[in-house]
Every structure is written in structure tokens, then in C-alpha cells.
Amino acid sequence: MAKNMGVAxxxxxxxxxxxxxxxxxxxxxxxxxxxxxxxxxxxDEFLYLIVSLKKIPQKARVNPIKVxxxxxxxxxxxxxxxxxxxxxxxxxxxxxxxxxxxxxxxPINKVIKLSKLKTDYKxxxxxxxxxxxxxxxxxxxxxxxxxxxxxxKQFFKKKKIPVPVDLKHNNWKEQIHNACSxxxxxxxxxxxxxxxxxxxSLEKKEIVENxxxxxxxxxxxxxxxxxxxRSFHLKLLDSLALPLFQAMPDLRLKILADADHHTxxxxxxxxxxxxxxxxxxxxxxxxxxxxxxxxxxQYMDDQEHINDSNSEADRKHEIxxxxxxxxxxxxLKKLCSIDIKVKDKKKKKSLAA
Numbered sequence: 605m606a607k608n609m610g611v612a613x614x615x616x617x618x619x620x621x622x623x624x625x626x627x628x629x630x631x632x633x634x635x636x637x638x639x640x641x642x643x644x645x646x647x648d649e650f651l652y653l654i655v656s657l658k659k660i661p662q663k664a665r666v667n668p669i670k671v672x673x674x675x676x677x678x679x680x681x682x683x684x685x686x687x688x689x690x691x692x693x694x695x696x697x698x699x700x701x702x703x704x705x706x707x708x709x710x711p712i713n714k715v716i717k718l719s720k721l722k723t724d725y726k727x728x729x730x731x732x733x734x735x736x737x738x739x740x741x742x743x744x745x746x747x748x749x750x751x752x753x754x755x756x757k758q759f760f761k762k763k764k765i766p767v768p769v770d771l772k773h774n775n776w777k778e779q780i781h782n783a784c785s786x787x788x789x790x791x792x793x794x795x796x797x798x799x800x801x802x803x804x805s806l807e808k809k810e811i812v813e814n815x816x817x818x819x820x821x822x823x824x825x826x827x828x829x830x831x832x833x834r835s836f837h838l839k840l841l842d843s844l845a846l847p848l849f850q851a852m853p854d855l856r857l858k859i860l861a862d863a864d865h866h867t868x869x870x871x872x873x874x875x876x877x878x879x880x881x882x883x884x885x886x887x888x889x890x891x892x893x894x895x896x897x898x899x900x901x902q903y904m905d906d907q908e909h910i911n912d913s914n915s916e917a918d919r920k921h922e923i924x925x926x927x928x929x930x931x932x933x934x935x936l937k938k939l940c941s942i943d944i945k946v947k948d949k950k951k952k953k954s955l956a957a
Contacts, residue, residue, distance in 0.1 A: 617819065617836075617849045622812050625838045625846040626651075632843055633804070650677070651802040651811060653787075653818055654837040654845055657795040661827060667748060667768055668788035671821035675810045676785035677803050678739055683713050684780070685734075687743040687751070687766060690717040694746065696771060710777045711784075713738070718747055721754055731756045741766040742780060763790065763800075787818050789825065795834070819848070 629651070688694075688701050698717055705712045716725075725731055735758045743751060743766035751766055759765055767783045769776065787799050799822065802814040815838060823830050837845035 617816075619812060619816065621848060622815050622838075623808070625848060626808060626811050626815070628846060629838065629840055629843055630804070630808070633840060636842075649804040650800045650841070651804065651815070652839050652841070653799045653801045653815065653822075654835075654839065655789070655797040655799065655822055655826075656834040656837075657797075657826065658832050658834045658851070659828070660793065660795055661791050665791045668765065668790050669822075669825050670767070670783060670786040671789055671799070671818055671825065672782070672786050673801070673814050673817055675802070675806055675814050677787070677800055677814075678784045682711070682739040682784070683737065684711055684784075685714045685716060685738040685741050686712045686769070687716050687718065687721060687741065687747060688771065689744040689747045690719055694744070696744070701771075704776065708777050710780060712742070712780070718750070725754070728756065728758075732758050735759050735762060735764055738764075740764070740784065742769045742783065743767070745770050763788065763798075765790070787814075787821070789822055791826075801838075815848075 686701070686705075688696055688698065690697065698715055701715050704710070705715070725734055735755075741759070741764055745768045748766070748768050752760070755766075765788075767788070769779050769783075773779075787801050789797060789799050791797060799818060801818040802811040804811075806814070819836055823833055826832055833849070834851050835847065836849040837847055839845040
């Protein structure tokens with residue numbers, strides 16, 4: 605399964621795609637250098653490969669994974685520093701280490717003892733200067749767990765964590781040469797890693813070869829290999845990240861998600877139906893109870909409601925009574941006026957006679 609996946613990825617990740625990405629980044633760099641003013645400080649001249657994983661590694665590694673490259677990133681006259689263990693049990697002294705470096709022509713510029721690192725490089729400014737003074741750091745394998753506390757955050761920010769070297773063996777030069785010609789992969793507590801894979805001073809063909817070698821080497825060293833790779837992107841320090849490889853989404857997970865969604869929707873429907881049945885059942889129970897009752901229990905609220913209704917009825921009765929008395933008075937006034945008119949007519953007739 606892994607071999608078939610590797611063959612499929614090799615077909616998808618062709619050399620032409622890598623060449624196109626490299627050419628696009630170099631063109632962008634040339635346009636930026638023409639538009640911007642010349643700067644005093646040296647600009648970053650490395651190509652970076654962004655690795656995205658599907659799953660977070662179970663254990664975060666402090667030591668980097670060495671990925672061999674066909675063309676070394678660090679130049680031959682590079683400034684290299686070595687930390688040695690000068691404790692009594694180690695059996696190595698600074699004089700013995702410096703003699704071996706000179707005799708075997710090992711490209712180490714400075715040797716620093718562990719005791720001196722604890723005393724002389726305790727201030728933050730001293731640690732920062734030490735970090736900026738050398739291109740790469742090496743350390744005795746036995747003191748690697750002590751270095752994060754002694755070196756500080758600056759080394760981790762600039763990805764200059766010392767590479768472990770087994771000083772018990774005599775092949776110091778071979779170990780240092782292999783480390784200088786390799787890309788350093790730092791697997792942390794996340795799914796994204798950044799790796800230096802090439803220098804812009806190399807030729808285009810050499811850059812492409814480094815990128816392809818780094819991709820294949822990283823895929824072989826990462827847990828679950830190609831099955832854990834989500835994507836590869838290539839970029840400069842300030843440029844956009846150009847995609848080189850993107851894994852297809854896992855259809856099996858999508859099918860499982862859809863099945864879970866259908867089951868959840870069915871369960872929700874069943875719950876709604878059950879709730880509706882419960883409410884209808886409760887209503888029918890209430891109706892049956894009301895039918896069987898002759899006298900309902902009156903609460904305080906019901907008594908207040910009854911009192912309010914009685915007061916309203918009294919008011920209506922008073923209003924009707926007032927209206928009837930007014931009507932009676934008007935009727936009596938009319939009758940009186942009619943009687944007066946009739947008496948006046950009789951008087952006139954009698955006078956006329």
C-alpha cells in the first residue's frame with residue numbers, strides 16, 4: 605500500500621512542477637530586488653520547504669531529523685562551533701578535541717566547554733552574540749538534554765539548535781560533513797514544519813535536485829511516511845508559498861461523516877415525534893380529568909377573577925338604572941307640558957263662549 609502510494613505521489617510530483625515553482629520564485633526575487641533600494645544588511649537567500657502533516661506527531665523531537673541533500677546548503681568556509689562535555693566522566697578535554705580537529709582538518713572554528721557555556725554565556729546578550737557568530741552548531745551527544753536551558757530561546761527561533769555528534773567514535777569529520785550537507789527537519793508539537801532546502805547561489809538545476817531530494821527524504825522519515833503527508837509548499841522568506849503537492853481528501857472519512865449525519869437526523873426526528881406524542885397524551889389526560897369533575901377547586905386567582913366580574917356587573921346595573929330614571933323624568937316632563945297645553949285651550953274656549 606505504501607509503495608503504491610509512493611508511486612502515485614512520484615507521478616503527481618513531477619520535476620517540471622518543481623522547476624516552474626523555482627523559476628517563478630526567482631523571477632519574483634529579481635523583480636523585488638530591482639524595485640527595492642539596496643540594503644546594508646544581507647538578505648535571506650534560502651529556499652524553504654513547508655511540510656504539512658495530517659496528524660500531529662505523538663512525541664515532539666528536540667533534535668532535528670537529518671535529510672541528506674545532493675548539494676550542501678552551507679558553504680565550505682562556514683563558521684562552525686562545537687560544544688564538548690568537560691565533566692570528569694566524559695574523558696574529553698578541550699586540548700584533546702582541538703588537537704584532533706587540527707590533525708584531521710575538521711572544519712570547526714571554535715570549541716566551547718560546557719562549564720564555560722554555563723558561566724560566560726549566561727547573559728542574554730552573550731547568548732544572542734554567540735548565536736549570530738556561527739552558521740551551525742554541534743554538540744556532544746551526552747549534553748544535548750542540558751542545552752535548551754543553557755542556550756535560551758534565540759537558538760530555537762533561528763533554528764540553530766546544535767546537531768548531536770557522537771564524540772566517542774573517531775569519525776568526527778564524517779559526521780560533521782553529513783550534517784552540513786543535510787536539511788534539518790524539526791518535528792514539533794504541530795502539523796507544520798519549515799525546512800531550508802537550497803541556497804539561491806546554487807544553479808537552478810541544483811536547486812530543483814535539492815527540493816526533490818528533500819521531499820522524498822522527508823516523506824521517508826516522517827511517521828506513517830506518505831500516508832501522513834498533507835502538502836508540500838515552496839517559498840522564499842517574504843514570498844507566497846507555491847504548492848508542489850496536495851494530498852487528496854480521505855473519502856472514507858467523508859462517507860463516515862455522512863452516515864453519522866444521517867443517523868443523527870433520524871434520531872432527532874424520532875425524538876421530535878416522541879415529544880409530540882407525549883404532549884398529545886398529556887392533553888388527552890387533562891381533558892379526561894376535566895370531564896370527570898363536578899366542582900373545580902377555586903384558587904386565590906380564581907376568587908379575584910370572580911370578584912372583578914361581580915364588580916363589573918354591579919357597575920352595569922347602576923348605569924342601566926340611571927338611564928331608566930332619566931327616561932322616566934323626560935317622559936313626565938312631556939306629559940306635564942301636554943296637560944298645560946290642554947288646560948290653556950279649554951280656558952280660551954270658555955272665554956270665547
